[in-house]
Amino acid sequence: MASISSLGIGSGLDLNSLLDQLESAERQQLTPIVQQQKSYLAKISAFGRLENALASFQEAAAKLADAESFQAVKADISGESLAVSADEQAVVGSYDIEVTQMARRYSIASAGLADKTELLGAGSIDFTLGNGESFSVSMDTKDSSLEGIRDAINGADAGVTASIVNDGSGQPYRLVLSSSDTGTEAAITAVNFTGLGGQLSLDAATEVQARNAELTVNGIAIESRGNRVEGAIQGVVLNIDDTGSATLDISRDSEAVQKNVETFVSAYNALQKTLSELTGYNAEAGSAGMLLGNATVRGVETQLRNLMGEAVDGAGFSTLSDLGISLQPDGTLEVDEEALDDALANRLGDLAGFFAGAVDDSEGFASRVDAALTSLLGEGGALENATGGLESSVDGLEERYERTEARIEETIARYRSQFTQLDSLIAQMNSTSSYLTQQFEALSVQLDQ
Template structure:
């Protein structure tokens, strides 16, 4: 039996060998990529932290200043009047009587047989104009021609002009009428309608104020002190007069063109709802509002606790590290929050007024204790909250504007350096893989050649063995 002196196989799994070798070669690149992912996670975490810091800072702006309490207005009869007190208002009591509310003017035309009946006589002048003005405001001019010479057409043209007048067409049972209503209240906002039938640029010529054609819509009357029409050009009919609101405040009679009045009592917005000829007296009381302070403090507590919880998540735990675990900026911020909200301000702490921390650093507000403190010494409460808010705002601003941006910038620069190193390593790894693959291809060829030589030797030895057997 022939013996193979060289046992060589020319079949090498080049891909498997090269892949395993490259796994070792890629370890430095993988470590860089892991570091890049970690740095990006830190940058993202700082972004979340900045957002929560900004929300807390916004609430602190409401806790500064002498009018921390806010003001409120109460009205003895809200059927007649409603009131809102701004923080700039002063405490006081006012006695108000209302004669009448302010109203806007409405006028209507003579009756037409339908809303599509022609209004202007275009047989002589095919294009005519209407000029409508409310008070001293800029007038609008509407052209009337064959395209819109109907009640509905004129209505639509007026409304398209986007003016201080609203136009409608109403069927009152006696016919269709064009109704014009001012969008503004008060005697100074009465409606004037002028007509230019010969289209020569001059309105209210004698022939343009009669009751024919487009002149049916002319309206420029005179009024008495109550807003009733007494003369002038009144081809349209007034259905509601434009009058000012008339009221008395502590016996002083005043008028206003609007029912929404914000210039009568400084810091107080009034809305007149009903008048009864001065018969009823409504008492308006403006006082400080502790509920507004509670609302501001609750907003602060909510934003503070959201930040505390965010810090906790970013720190992580022993079982699961957070994105900013062990970060000095985060730990410094946590210490600052606790220190500023527990420190002594002029012998007073927030704890005395109902703002307390639990063992996890979560803040809560005891409104009963706050009410008691306000009753005993409102000045101390406001001064302490002011000082805390100012101190915390300064600290937070430093983190928002300096500490965190500096840290983020450092991480961003590190990421750029890592990415450059990754690019360099990737190119080197490509070359390394090509070189390894070529080496094993060459080795595979050599083994194939050796296998061929081995086979030839085996054949020769087999021949020698067979010759020896014949002897």
């Protein structure tokens, strides 16, 4: 609070400086409140770090808790005639594929016209498609140019697309009609022009017949309307690029499972490192982790240790150590690559049962971890309660700070009032003293005469 600059003029005392010193002394009452606030905020931040580490570990556990993650497959294709994609429904096996014909669209062009903007007159065009469907496009005289007819057909969006080509002849502009999709069912089987000045007709020499894709899979003949073939092989999509031969091998993607297991271990070890930093004590530096001795964190550590050591019933593997994943003295996990590779190569079903749960609906190890972390991190969980209590304490300290600051301001205002009165009183006394001195001096002069 600002001081009155004239304070002390009447008395000649440095009352402004004294008032500032008193205010500084009074405001020392705020220092422990601020320090305590900073301590609580630092703990809230520390809990935030712990929550992020727990969430990352939960995300890794959730992947292993999903039984479908163990059903992932990979597709290896030899040959350049097609590309493939496979999902978890694909069946492990080998397939010989021979593509003898690619699917294509039907197209045909009209005879040429000299001017693509010339109005041909009102009329219509009737189409019939290979699937038996038919539609008609009508044009008014003002929209009957070759360009207008093209736009009307495309605007109908009924399975036929139109474009205009210039063949460079004396009557260069041709209307090209194409089926929107490949295959015989999408082909244009009939086109009838009505009106339009009788100037439009089809040029049979430009006709390109529609075709279905034809291929064999392990000797079984397959026909497809498009070059994207679904259902020929369970869980596999074939995208035909050319005719030719190819061999497709579908196998379990053990690398994806291995990556999920390694991510689980890495996330747990990162969590342990975070816990160590938050709860450790450095004797040489004399510094302690922000959450050292915190009861909530001790509870989290105990729960994690118990989870890592629990056994799973009903699965081929019982504990993490059976997989070659061992708990180290420092609390981290270490992977025996050879043991894990053996489990991935020869006992993938048992591995899935251990992490995601066995076929009898028993709870898997990763499922158990995921559920425990959900309880810790969820609404009303241990971490929310801990941070909620700290946030309430911060709010309480803020109110205490405001009350203390208001009391200090009242105290300084009282000091200022008292100093002002003191300044005035001393000024009056100085004035009276000066007056009396003058009177005595005058009286002394009179007596000397």
